[in-house]
Amino acid sequence: MDDLGFFRELFTGLNRGLLMSIMLIIPSALGGLVIGITAGALRAFGNAAVVRIGDGYAALFRGTPLVVQLFVLYFGLPNVGIYLSPYWAAVTAFVLCSGAYQSEYVRGALLSIKRNQYLGAQALGFTRLQTIFWVIIPQAMRRALPGCGNEIIYLIKYSSLAYIVTFMELTGEGKTIATEYFRFTEVFLVIGFYYLILVSVAKIILRKTEKALEVPGFGSA
Amino acid sequence: MSRSEPILKVENITKSFGTAHILKGVDLELPKGGIKILIGPSGGGKSTLLQCLNCLVTPDSGTIWFNGSVVDIQKSKELYAFRQQVGMIFQDFNLFDHLTALDNIIIALCKVKKKNKQQAKERAMVELEQVGLSDKGHLYPAELSGGQKQRVAIARALAMDPKVLLLDEPTSALDPELVGEVVAVIRSLAQKGMTMIMATHQISLIRNLADEILFMKDGLIAEQGTPRELLGAGVCTLSQGFCDKLNEITGEEI
Amino acid sequence: MFESLTVIKDALPYLLKGSFATGGIVLGAMLIGLTLGVLMACGMVYGRRWVRWVVGFYIWFFQGVPVLVLLFLFYFGLFNYLGFNFTAFTSVTIVLGMTTAAYQANIFRGAILSLPIGQFKAANALGMSNVQAIIHIVLPQVLRISIPAWSNEFSIILKDSALAFVIGAPEIMARTQFVASRTYQHLPLYITAGLIYFVLTWSGVKGLRALENKVRIPGYSHQGK
Ligand SMILES: Nc1ncnc2c1ncn2[C@@H]1O[C@H](COP(=O)(O)OP(=O)(O)OP(=O)(O)O)[C@@H](O)[C@H]1O
Ligand SMILES: [Mg+2]
Numbered sequence: 207m208d209d210l211g212f213f214r215e216l217f218t219g220l221n222r223g224l225l226m227s228i229m230l231i232i233p234s235a236l237g238g239l240v241i242g243i244t245a246g247a248l249r250a251f252g253n254a255a256v257v258r259i260g261d262g263y264a265a266l267f268r269g270t271p272l273v274v275q276l277f278v279l280y281f282g283l284p285n286v287g288i289y290l291s292p293y294w295a296a297v298t299a300f301v302l303c304s305g306a307y308q309s310e311y312v313r314g315a316l317l318s319i320k321r322n323q324y325l326g327a328q329a330l331g332f333t334r335l336q337t338i339f340w341v342i343i344p345q346a347m348r349r350a351l352p353g354c355g356n357e358i359i360y361l362i363k364y365s366s367l368a369y370i371v372t373f374m375e376l377t378g379e380g381k382t383i384a385t386e387y388f389r390f391t392e393v394f395l396v397i398g399f400y401y402l403i404l405v406s407v408a409k410i411i412l413r414k415t416e417k418a419l420e421v422p423g424f425g426s427a
Numbered sequence: 428m429s430r431s432e433p434i435l436k437v438e439n440i441t442k443s444f445g446t447a448h449i450l451k452g453v454d455l456e457l458p459k460g461g462i463k464i465l466i467g468p469s470g471g472g473k474s475t476l477l478q479c480l481n482c483l484v485t486p487d488s489g490t491i492w493f494n495g496s497v498v499d500i501q502k503s504k505e506l507y508a509f510r511q512q513v514g515m516i517f518q519d520f521n522l523f524d525h526l527t528a529l530d531n532i533i534i535a536l537c538k539v540k541k542k543n544k545q546q547a548k549e550r551a552m553v554e555l556e557q558v559g560l561s562d563k564g565h566l567y568p569a570e571l572s573g574g575q576k577q578r579v580a581i582a583r584a585l586a587m588d589p590k591v592l593l594l595d596e597p598t599s600a601l602d603p604e605l606v607g608e609v610v611a612v613i614r615s616l617a618q619k620g621m622t623m624i625m626a627t628h629q630i631s632l633i634r635n636l637a638d639e640i641l642f643m644k645d646g647l648i649a650e651q652g653t654p655r656e657l658l659g660a661g662v663c664t665l666s667q668g669f670c671d672k673l674n675e676i677t678g679e680e681i
Numbered sequence: 682m683f684e685s686l687t688v689i690k691d692a693l694p695y696l697l698k699g700s701f702a703t704g705g706i707v708l709g710a711m712l713i714g715l716t717l718g719v720l721m722a723c724g725m726v727y728g729r730r731w732v733r734w735v736v737g738f739y740i741w742f743f744q745g746v747p748v749l750v751l752l753f754l755f756y757f758g759l760f761n762y763l764g765f766n767f768t769a770f771t772s773v774t775i776v777l778g779m780t781t782a783a784y785q786a787n788i789f790r791g792a793i794l795s796l797p798i799g800q801f802k803a804a805n806a807l808g809m810s811n812v813q814a815i816i817h818i819v820l821p822q823v824l825r826i827s828i829p830a831w832s833n834e835f836s837i838i839l840k841d842s843a844l845a846f847v848i849g850a851p852e853i854m855a856r857t858q859f860v861a862s863r864t865y866q867h868l869p870l871y872i873t874a875g876l877i878y879f880v881l882t883w884s885g886v887k888g889l890r891a892l893e894n895k896v897r898i899p900g901y902s903h904q905g906k
Contacts, residue, residue: 269836269882270875271843273854278875281861282868363747370749370847377750384757391758394750402745483802503810511808521803525822525898535807538817569899580803587807 216383216393223379224400230296230365230375231404235358237301242308242354249309250316260309267306273367275299280371296368304361311353315346348419355412362404376400432495434459434622435513435591440479440489442472449475450486451646457591457624462617464633465626466669467643473626474518476643477593480624481513482506494590511539514584518596520576522568528579529555529564532586540587554582558612574605581612592616594625598632630673634658642666685869692860692870696877699853703881706774706842706852711835713778718785722823723815725786726793736786743783748841751776756848769850773842781838788830792823825896832889836882843878853877 249260267275280295290298319342327337369378376397384393433456442450449472457463465473478484480491482500491498491509498509522531532551536542542550555561558578568576577597584592597613598606610632617623617636627633633640633654640657642650642665650657650665657666721739724732743751756772767775796819804814846855857874861867 265883266879269879271840271854271878273843274871274875274878277858278868278871282871285866285868363745366747366749367844377747377753380750381753384753390753391762394754394758397750398742398746398754401747401750402742405745478802481806483805507808507810510806513806515803515806517799517803517806519797519799521797521799523800523803523818523822525818525825534817535804535809538813539808567899583807 212383212387212389216380216396219379219383220376220397220400223374223376224404226373226375226379227365227368227404230293230300230368230373231362234297234300234304234365235361237297238304238308238357238361239354241301241305242357243312245305245309246312246350247316249313264306264309267303268310272299272303272364273370275303276367276371292368292371292373295371296365296373300361300365303364304357307357307360308354311350311357312346314353315349316342318349319345348421351412351416351419355408355415358412359405359408362408363401366401432459433457433492434494435480435624436492437480438490438492440476440486442475442479442484442486449646450479453489453646453648455480455624455641455648457622460620460622461638462622462636463624463639463641464637465624465641465643466628466633466666467649468669471643472646473643474595477515477595477624477626480593481510481515483515507539511587512590514587514589514592516577516580516584516592516594516597518599520568520573520580520600522571522576522580522583524568527565527567528560528571528575531568531579532583535583536586550586551582554586555579557585558582559608572605573601574608577601577609578612581609581616585616590622592621592623592625594623594627596626596628598627598629628673630670633670640666642669685866688860688864688866689869689873692857692864693873695860696853696856696870696874699851699856700877700881702770702845702850702852703839703842706770706777706845706850707835707839709774710777710781710838710842713775714781714785714834714838715831717779717782718789719820719823721782721786722789722793725790727811727815740783740786743780748777748780749844749847751780752844752848769845769848772848773845773850777838777841780841781834784834784837785827785831788827788834789823792826793819795826796822825893825898828889828893828896832886832893835885835889839882839885840878 245260245263248256249264252260276295276299279290279299280292283290323341323345324337327341332340365375366377368375369381372378374382380393380397384390387393435455435457437453437455440450440453440455441448453472453476455463455476465476467473475484479486479489482491485500491500493509493512498505500506500509522528523534526534529548529551532554533544533547536547536550537544540547552561552564555564558581560575560578560582563571563575563579568579571579577600581597594613598609601609606629610629613623613625613632614636625632625636637654640650640652640654641648642657644665652664652666656662657664658670721736724736728736746754752773755776756767756769760767760772800818800822801814804818805811809817842852843854845852846858849855853874857870861870864870
């Protein structure tokens, strides 16, 4: 009757890990959005040099594996005297990587807004700032939302990589228990369902948000 | 029977989509070499009927005879063989967008009739020639005009040696100046004795080509007769009224 | 500084050899994904209710669980449990293949639905069976339309393949880690690995774009939209 002990330990561990995962995901998602919106706006509207730098940043982080970025930050930086804790290494990597992907969607959304929208606002006497706030952002936000939301879902799943730099989140806690009891199938199925729930909840929130912001005929064109 | 055995005959075809009864028991006989023309208001079920004839839309009930024997549409082999002998021309052409005009014709010859590539190609060239497009074989559908597309579609159907041709408004999607070239091809088919059933709003076709006009309304054949009976001077029929309306729109003379 | 350059110079051939393993994993996974993805897409569009249900569950599962967890689940768990004795390399290939299949299925499904239904009807009207219509008419168009999305999938799988080292498949990342653990030159080595992936990703994407142009057919830029 070792089963009871096993499951008790499993769920205690996983719940602890879940909390840690969430503590990774939320700041990373927010940070990623901030970076993504900033970089996306700069890439869409900046001068040539700024666009270059922004494009380079996005290409670099989208062109290399997240795990490599994580290793550079966690194992690499100590070579030059910078020591990050596993948590901060993970959050930094997630923010930078997710920001690069987010900037793609933000940039695309901003560029997709037609010139006549600017003209229309100007004709009404909007200032530049007013145009951006009341015309451009509300439209771009709706355009970018599906892509950005998808990126957050990826982030939820890739938060599991923090385990590789020894941060004990969901996957890490599970791996420890699985190794201890040598019961990989059950443990990883259960972990899988933890992530499925996280992802499904995120998807529901995302869909609700999209619904709430829906404007007839907008976005289909 | 004095007339020849009908090549295609259907009895009591019904079809509903959900609660909407689109066909409410249609009977039809098509003698060899005959040309029947379906007219009637939009939504009357003409397209649905035509597609039931070769079971692109599966009828809810009814029987189909082809060449004197019942087609068992439950047997897919028999159904596919039946469809090979019944050509179909669609309003919006339905050419395969990833294939050139020539390959559109070749593909069915190769894959369905199992001809070898060379034979298929020769046959396809002949059919393209017939519709006056022998120099357009290498073009993709996106590079053809509407009239050319429809002529390729006709060539594609004819290459299969169909015994019957079903045409669903073959000229409706065309710009007015392109209608003529397709009408000419259809006329020449009629002259060669092709058996056809066609839905159309093209007055010239209705008047000059039809052996019999079928007026469809609300899922039933409401009127049936020769052009003279239905459209002759002084008659007062549904068809007459309908064609008058078409005339007002197109300005075409009966 | 100088020391790290020497380390990189010495390690580079060894790291680059890992590209073969990485390439093998990616190629294998993409092929598995393509086959399974096409089958599942057809199942979703043309299949009976239970088929759609099974495919839907598969996609929900593989899109919702992190690759790392899937790797552990299959390599340490299910494959053993089912009596398969796969190497790390094979396991990674299969797991990544099954993951990308879930995404590819959705890509192909969208492409199938974007085709005008009339072409299927025309194929039927010419006497083609449904299977013939799918093979000769639907798929050639669907695969063309899907290349851009497919190229995206390729770059995701290439990057995910770097996770293979956690179960010890001898690809680029595993080799980098090995050299780093001996030389302690983590920073330059991981940057080098990053650059190798960077070059692989972007050349792959370029290559697929060239393929897209090569199989382009007039009118398709409109259709893809
Ligand atoms: N697949 C379908 N599902 C549901 N309803 C359908 C379907 N196909 C046709 N209908 C309906 O059946 C009715 C008859 O359509 P059909 O296309 O046969 O008419 P039609 O006489 O050909 O009209 P038109 O002259 O406009 O081509 C229409 O009301 C249409 O909405
Ligand atoms: Mg119709």
